[in-house]
Amino acid sequence: MANLNVEFMGLSLKNPIVVGACTLSATAEGAKELERAGAAAIVYKSLFEEQIQMEQAQLTDELDEYADRNAEMTSIFPTIKHAGPRAHLMRLSEVKKAVNIPVIASLNCVYDVTWFDYAKKLEEVGVDALELNFYQMPASVDKTAEQMEDEKVEIVKTLKERLSIPFCIKLSPYYTNTLNFVNRLDQAGASAFVLFNRLFQPTIDINTESHVTKFNLSHQGDFNLGLRYVGLLHKKIKASLCGSNGIYTYEDVLQMLLSGADIVQMVSTLYKNKPSYIAQVLSELEKWMDDKGYKNIDEFKGKLSDNALKASDVYYRAQYLDFILHPEEIINKYPMR
Numbered sequence: 318m319a320n321l322n323v324e325f326m327g328l329s330l331k332n333p334i335v336v337g338a339c340t341l342s343a344t345a346e347g348a349k350e351l352e353r354a355g356a357a358a359i360v361y362k363s364l365f366e367e368q369i370q371m372e373q374a375q376l377t378d379e380l381d382e383y384a385d386r387n388a389e390m391t392s393i394f395p396t397i398k399h400a401g402p403r404a405h406l407m408r409l410s411e412v413k414k415a416v417n418i419p420v421i422a423s424l425n426c427v428y429d430v431t432w433f434d435y436a437k438k439l440e441e442v443g444v445d446a447l448e449l450n451f452y453q454m455p456a457s458v459d460k461t462a463e464q465m466e467d468e469k470v471e472i473v474k475t476l477k478e479r480l481s482i483p484f485c486i487k488l489s490p491y492y493t494n495t496l497n498f499v500n501r502l503d504q505a506g507a508s509a510f511v512l513f514n515r516l517f518q519p520t521i522d523i524n525t526e527s528h529v530t531k532f533n534l535s536h537q538g539d540f541n542l543g544l545r546y547v548g549l550l551h552k553k554i555k556a557s558l559c560g561s562n563g564i565y566t567y568e569d570v571l572q573m574l575l576s577g578a579d580i581v582q583m584v585s586t587l588y589k590n591k592p593s594y595i596a597q598v599l600s601e602l603e604k605w606m607d608d609k610g611y612k613n614i615d616e617f618k619g620k621l622s623d624n625a626l627k628a629s630d631v632y633y634r635a636q637y638l639d640f641i642l643h644p645e646e647i648i649n650k651y652p653m654r
């Protein structure tokens with residue numbers, strides 16, 4: 318029978334399916350259910366800068382250092398009912414104690430000081446690794462891409478010095494040269510990359526003429542951009558790679574592994590199909606490997622990466638060249654009306 322064990326940023330995992338940050342693992346019971354279904358590890362939901370600042374606002378109103386930030390945060394997030402960081406750390410600790418699989422804590426901050434303080438606080442809870450959620454909207458037209466990237470590289474360098482557990486970066490795809498940025502973060506000490514983060518985008522209700530926030534799950538196949546970058550990065554950086562966003566089935570998992578991912582994260586499919594669906598994906602994965610005669614994942618991981626394909630341009634082409642050079646083939650295959 319196929320062996321599904323994998324290594325991810327120094328953690329030994331029993332299979333490549335990790336539950337991404339979400340509310341399914343927010344309680345000890347939820348986490349145990351995911352563990353029973355076969356999840357190899359879980360990422361606990363993120364602790365956000367806003368939660369930290371709002372608790373600071375309540376606790377340290379008198380501190381000038383926080384006064385401006387608090388005023389801004391409270392007006393931007395007036396109705397958020399997040400638990401503060403103290404409650405977050407306590408619940409994370411309960412989840413960590415409830416399961417035997419690795420637990421990864423997630424952090425999304427704005428200010429250097431909060432990145433450093435809270436990465437350390439999360440580590441002290443006893444988690445196995447951290448996930449740094451590097452989503453940041455460019456808020457000023459004057460700030461250059463290089464300045465924004467430099468700030469993140471410095472954060473990674475400092476965290477590498479201060480933390481003793483591994484940490485991965487969950488990245489958005491919106492960088493001018495994502496490969497270069499990943500390479501810089503890799504050299505700065507990141508242990509792994511999660512490609513990519515799924516970001517909420519604004520939506521307007523034309524009847525009420527106001528903005529609405531919708532609870533949107535991903536769609537199957539949203540992972541193709543991540544697949545491209547996993548394929549391009551496999552064996553070209555030291556860090557491990559995790560595919561994410563729109564991975565629903567065992568076929569999707571296999572696409573990511575063939576491209577060069579060490580593991581995948583799943584979230585939306587588990588909301589739609591329930592946590593027990595992990596067991597089905599694992600048995601289908603195992604059957605595919607048995608049918609193909611693969612004894613372990615290393616035997617086919619990265620088989621279709623840029624590094625393995627050598628002269629292929631499959632990861633570099635993003636235009637309809639085939640259609641231009643061979644229109645008759647495409648028209649025969651997909652007749653147009």
Ligand SMILES: Cc1cc2nc3c(=O)[nH]c(=O)nc-3n(C[C@H](O)[C@H](O)[C@H](O)COP(=O)(O)O)c2cc1C
Nearest residue numbers: 337338339340362363450515535562563583584585
């Ligand atoms: C209900 C819900 C809560 C989420 N919470 C977080 C979070 O706290 N931190 C985070 O980085 N991502 C969070 N995400 C994003 C997921 O971790 C994941 O990146 C995204 O859903 C794409 O993966 P998927 O296609 O498998 O759903 C959340 C997603 C959902 C649906």
